Amino acid sequence: xxxxxxxxxxxxxxxxxxxxxxxxxxxxxxxxxxxxxxxxxxxxxxxxxxxxxxxxxxxxxxxxxxxxxxxxxxxxxxxxxxxxxxxxxxxxxxxxxxxxxxxxxxxxxxxxx
Numbered sequence: 001x002x003x004x005x006x007x008x009x010x011x012x013x014x015x016x017x018x019x020x021x022x023x024x025x026x027x028x029x030x031x032x033x034x035x036x037x038x039x040x041x042x043x044x045x046x047x048x049x050x051x052x053x054x055x056x057x058x059x060x061x062x063x064x065x066x067x068x069x070x071x072x073x074x075x076x077x078x079x080x081x082x083x084x085x086x087x088x089x090x091x092x093x094x095x096x097x098x099x100x101x102x103x104x105x106x107x108x109x110x111x112x113x
Contacts (some may be wrong), residue, residue: 017079018072032062039066047097057084060107067092067101085109 002009012020021027042051053059061084065075088109092101 016072017076028058028062031059032066035059035062035066060084060090063090063092064103064106068103082107087112 001012008022012022015021015027018028021030038053045051058079061075061079064070064078070078084107088107089111090106090108091104093104094101
């Protein structure tokens with residue numbers, strides 16, 4: 001990108017990872033907004049429902065951002081130090097069916113051994 005589209009590289013550096021929207025694409029902030037809509041639907045499922053979402057690493061990170069109320073700095077630091085493993089599992093729970101979601105496990109790949 002730096003070689004072929006230096007102006008995009010500069011724009012990304014200026015806006016930052018969370019707010020940079022590539023041409024024809026979405027920013028992380030755009031995705032976080034869509035995740036809030038998904039969570040609103042999940043909140044209406046009722047007690048005893050389990051849901052499995054299959055998604056890419058950025059979406060996993062953004063679920064943490066939204067559900068844990070991370071700051072932008074905390075999100076970017078987490079993304080810089082944690083590479084999401086292929087086929088890893090991240091699990092959020094809400095045993096009572098209401099209230100905040102709690103991170104139970106993150107980026108677990110033991111099942112692949």
